[in-house]
Amino acid sequence: LAKTTQPISMDSYEGQEVNITCSHNNIATNDYITWYQQFPSQGPRFIIQGYKTKVTNEVASLFIPADRKSSTLSLPRVSLSDTAVYYCLVGDNNNDMRFGAGTRLTVKP
Amino acid sequence: DVKVTQSSRYLVKRTGEKVFLECVQDMDHENMFWYRQDPGLGLRLIYFSYDVKMKEKGDIPEGYSVSREKKERFSLILESASTNQTSMYLCASSFRAAGLALRNEQFFGPGTRLTVL
Numbered sequence: 001l002a003k004t005t006q007p008i009s010m011d012s013y014e015g016q017e018v019n020i021t022c023s024h025n026n027i028a029t030n031d032y033i034t035w036y037q038q039f040p041s042q043g044p045r046f047i048i049q050g051y052k053t054k055v056t057n058e059v060a061s062l063f064i065p066a067d068r069k070s071s072t073l074s075l076p077r078v079s080l081s082d083t084a085v086y087y088c089l090v091g092d093n094n095n096d097m098r099f100g101a102g103t104r105l106t107v108k109p
Numbered sequence: 110d111v112k113v114t115q116s117s118r119y120l121v122k123r124t125g126e127k128v129f130l131e132c133v134q135d136m137d138h139e140n141m142f143w144y145r146q147d148p149g150l151g152l153r154l155i156y157f158s159y160d161v162k163m164k165e166k167g168d169i170p171e172g173y174s175v176s177r178e179k180k181e182r183f184s185l186i187l188e189s190a191s192t193n194q195t196s197m198y199l200c201a202s203s204f205r206a207a208g209l210a211l212r213n214e215q216f217f218g219p220g221t222r223l224t225v226l
Contacts, residue, residue, distance in 0.1 A: 036215075043113075043199050043217025044152070087151065098168070099144070099152035 003027070004088045008050040018075045022088030025069050029077050030092035031066060033071045038085045047086075048073070075105075081090045088092070112136070113218035115200055121224045128187040130131055130221050138154030139205035141142075141183035142215065143175060145196040152199065158183055190225045195224050 005023040012018045024033065032051050036044035048055055050071070052061040059073040075082055085104050091097030116131035132141065140159050144152040144167075154167030158177040172194060176184040183202075188192055201215040 015110075041220075043201065043220055044215075045217070046214040051216075098154060101149060101151040 001092050003098065004100055006088050006103045007087075008101065008102065009106070010096060011106050011108060012078055013108050014079055015077050016076070018078050018082070018105060018107075020073045020075075020086055020088075021070055021107065023070050023074070024090045027068050027090050028092065031068075031090045032092060033062065033068075034072045034089045034091075034097070035060070035062065036087045036089070036099070038087065040084075044099070078105075078107045080107050080109060113200060113202055113209060113216050115198075115218040115221050117221050118214070118219060119222050121226065122190050123186075123226050124191060126187075126190050126225075128190045128223065128225075130187075130198055130200075132183045132185070132202075132218055133181055134183075134202040134216070135181065136202065136204075136216070137215075139181065139204035140203045140213070140215075141177065142201040142203075143183065143185045144199045144201065145169070146199055146220070147196050155185065155208070166175040170218075179202075190223075192225050195225045 016092050034049040035047045037047050038044040048060050048062045050064055052064050055062045063072045083106050085102040085103040089097045113134045122128050127215045142157040143155045144154045153169050155173050156167050156175040158164045161180050164175050174186045200218040203213040203215045
């Protein structure tokens with residue numbers, strides 16, 4: 001079963017920064033935090049992964065506080081094409097990594 | 110580019126039929142996965158395989174079986190299809206560097222939308 005809790009949906013407008021928070025109160029020491037993005041009629045696509053503090057790539061940033069009980073995916077200046085479902089997963093190399101229901105982000109013009 | 114292909118985008122079968130869903134990846138990945146996706150439930154893991162002829166049950170294996178005879182191919186089998194197996198089926202693959210390396214990036218196929226009448 002998924003070990004994470006995310007909002008079911010979020011709305012935003014073009015050009016805004018979007019932050020999606022994921023709760024994982026029972027995260028284990030060896031667990032990593034991974035985010036995927038899924039567009040309609042496609043399979044999910046890996047966005048970013050981190051263990052602690054902050055990770056940034058060309059698509060997004062991932063903020064992880066010291067206690068690691070939550071994480072925030074940050075999408076800078078979203079566009080209509082960022083409308084998708086975003087999944088947060090936690091797990092390690094030998095442990096369950098499960099997709100939950102995800103967060104449906106709708107970006108409006 | 111990693112490519113994961115699935116045998117059909119759309120499939121319609123009748124109750125009681127035996128159904129085969131095929132998945133092929135071209136990146137020499139050790140791990141392969143089968144998920145089903147239903148509205149409001151996200152993706153649920155049916156089975157995964159970390160090597161040829163190896164398989165592990167996921168969260169919802171009942172009514173399904175799998176076969177991995179070659180590294181690049183992972184098949185999902187519905188022995189006797191039922192209407193509650195109508196769903197989108199997604200296959201994925203990933204590298205395995207250490208342990209089962211289940212946290213490694215998974216690459217997904219386009220999905221097969223199966224309808225069981």
